[in-house]
Amino acid sequence: MGDAKSQDALVIGGGLIGLATAFQLLRTLPHLKVSVLERESRLARAQSGRLPGLIQSELWCGPGLLDAAFCREGRQALERFCEDEGIPWSRCGTLVVAGGEEEEWLRQWQRRAESTGVEAEWWASARLREQVPKLAGASGLFLPESGVVDYEAVCTRLAHRVHELGGEFVGNTEVYSLTESSGEVRVESSGGVYAAKVLFNCAGLQADELARMAGASPELWLVPFRAGFQELDAEGRRWVNRVICRVPRPGALFGSVRLIPSMDGRVECGPSVSPAISRDLRAGWLRAWGDLASQMKFPGFVPMLKRDWPSALREGWRRCRGGNLIDEVRLLFPELEAWHFDEAPSGLFGRALRADGTFEQDLRIVRHGRMQHVCFVPEAGGTAALAIGRTLVSQAVSQLI
Numbered sequence: 001m002g003d004a005k006s007q008d009a010l011v012i013g014g015g016l017i018g019l020a021t022a023f024q025l026l027r028t029l030p031h032l033k034v035s036v037l038e039r040e041s042r043l044a045r046a047q048s049g050r051l052p053g054l055i056q057s058e059l060w061c062g063p064g065l066l067d068a069a070f071c072r073e074g075r076q077a078l079e080r081f082c083e084d085e086g087i088p089w090s091r092c093g094t095l096v097v098a099g100g101e102e103e104e105w106l107r108q109w110q111r112r113a114e115s116t117g118v119e120a121e122w123w124a125s126a127r128l129r130e131q132v133p134k135l136a137g138a139s140g141l142f143l144p145e146s147g148v149v150d151y152e153a154v155c156t157r158l159a160h161r162v163h164e165l166g167g168e169f170v171g172n173t174e175v176y177s178l179t180e181s182s183g184e185v186r187v188e189s190s191g192g193v194y195a196a197k198v199l200f201n202c203a204g205l206q207a208d209e210l211a212r213m214a215g216a217s218p219e220l221w222l223v224p225f226r227a228g229f230q231e232l233d234a235e236g237r238r239w240v241n242r243v244i245c246r247v248p249r250p251g252a253l254f255g256s257v258r259l260i261p262s263m264d265g266r267v268e269c270g271p272s273v274s275p276a277i278s279r280d281l282r283a284g285w286l287r288a289w290g291d292l293a294s295q296m297k298f299p300g301f302v303p304m305l306k307r308d309w310p311s312a313l314r315e316g317w318r319r320c321r322g323g324n325l326i327d328e329v330r331l332l333f334p335e336l337e338a339w340h341f342d343e344a345p346s347g348l349f350g351r352a353l354r355a356d357g358t359f360e361q362d363l364r365i366v367r368h369g370r371m372q373h374v375c376f377v378p379e380a381g382g383t384a385a386l387a388i389g390r391t392l393v394s395q396a397v398s399q400l401i
Contacts, residue, residue: 004195007033008400010187011200012175012210014038016051016151016382017374018202019158020389025200026165028393029400034167035196037189039174039206043159051347052229052260052268054243055079055147056380057094059109059118060255065362067378068116070391074384075145081386082149085157088263089149094243097128097137097332106141106247119145134239136334146243150263151382175203178214180369198396201373205279205350208375216368218375220360221298222350224279224291225254227271229344230325232259236340237267239333246332253359255379257328268344272325276348303357352376365392370399 061068098106113120173191278288352360364376
């Protein structure tokens with residue numbers, strides 16, 4: 001492999017899915033030499049570090065999609081991992097609340113739960129008041145299988161286990177080139193040249209760009225959005241004893257605002273969603289406008305603009321200002337006032353745009369020779385990480401032994 005640093009496997013991306021993949025790989029084949037390459041100085045600094053700590057129900061995944069199966073398997077694997085590693089988590093459940101005119105929307109979700117085997121309980125108004133006294137709503141759908149966890153703690157334990165099994169983490173490493181020849185993958189990066197038998201691209205918002213760099217055809221483009229959050233003060237936190245959200249409006253581009261209690265006692269409200277120019281919150285204007293120019297060249301961008309962008313801008317403008325996020329939360333808890341809220345750190349997430357201008361709803365993994373590219377992970381990606389990692393490893397074992 002010449003002057004390159006030789007490894008059995010390379011994982012690009014030190015977030016949840018990258019670490020879960022490295023962990024599953026070394027647990028399956030403990031003799032391997034594995035490196036995790038991360039562009040940031042530390043793990044879980046990008047999307048994974050800003051994930052609300054929600055262990056998702058597969059109800060929110062489309063029926064029959066891969067995402068739902070991975071969510072179900074991943075939730076069970078995540079709970080086992082937390083128990084084994086002593087990571088605090090809680091199966092507190094999610095309560096989806098409807099006002100009087102929204103009950104038919106909630107009935108639609110109840111019918112989906114029944115048809116897909118998701119455990120769900122219908123709560124009438126009296127049960128809502130009994131369980132969450134300060135909550136306003138005509139009815140609710142309770143999903144007892146969902147819960148909360150500290151995903152940063154999960155990343156920390158995964159990294160520790162990867163290190164114990166012989167893997168290494170290489171930070172501050174940006175990938176410049178991905179090629180494959182003569183039965184090996186070659187990576188040129190700011191940290192040097194690497195060569196490996198297989199490569200797993202788990203680079204989050206950069207994954208589709210790296211896939212194209214390698215010659216793969218993901219047939220999608222990750223469009224960035226900013227996710228803003230508010231945090232409740234001590235008085236407001238006492239009113240929220242489980243994950244609570246309003247029933248999503250049919251056809252809405254983004255889901256409804258959630259109140260998510262964390263394992264350290266905080267309660268986050270959000271997200272408020274607005275379009276982002278760049279995939280990197282720290283990018284300067286030159287880089288940001290370069291990202292936007294590249295995005296506009298994608299075939300699906302103009303059709304998406306014509307159909308969805310006006311409503312996305314309206315929704316983003318309505319929700320990106322803290323006051324409007326607070327107004328949405330107050331539909332659930334009318335006694336909350338503006339002084340109950342403090343701004344919390346924001347983050348970025350991506351929606352996968354297809355060439356026809358529609359948005360992809362399902363998990364998208366592109367296999368290209370000795371590389372596997374996790375090009376898009378829907379909202380339940382944190383919950384599904386260990387299941388996704390197991391699947392990636394199972395598809396690569398024959399190339400490693």
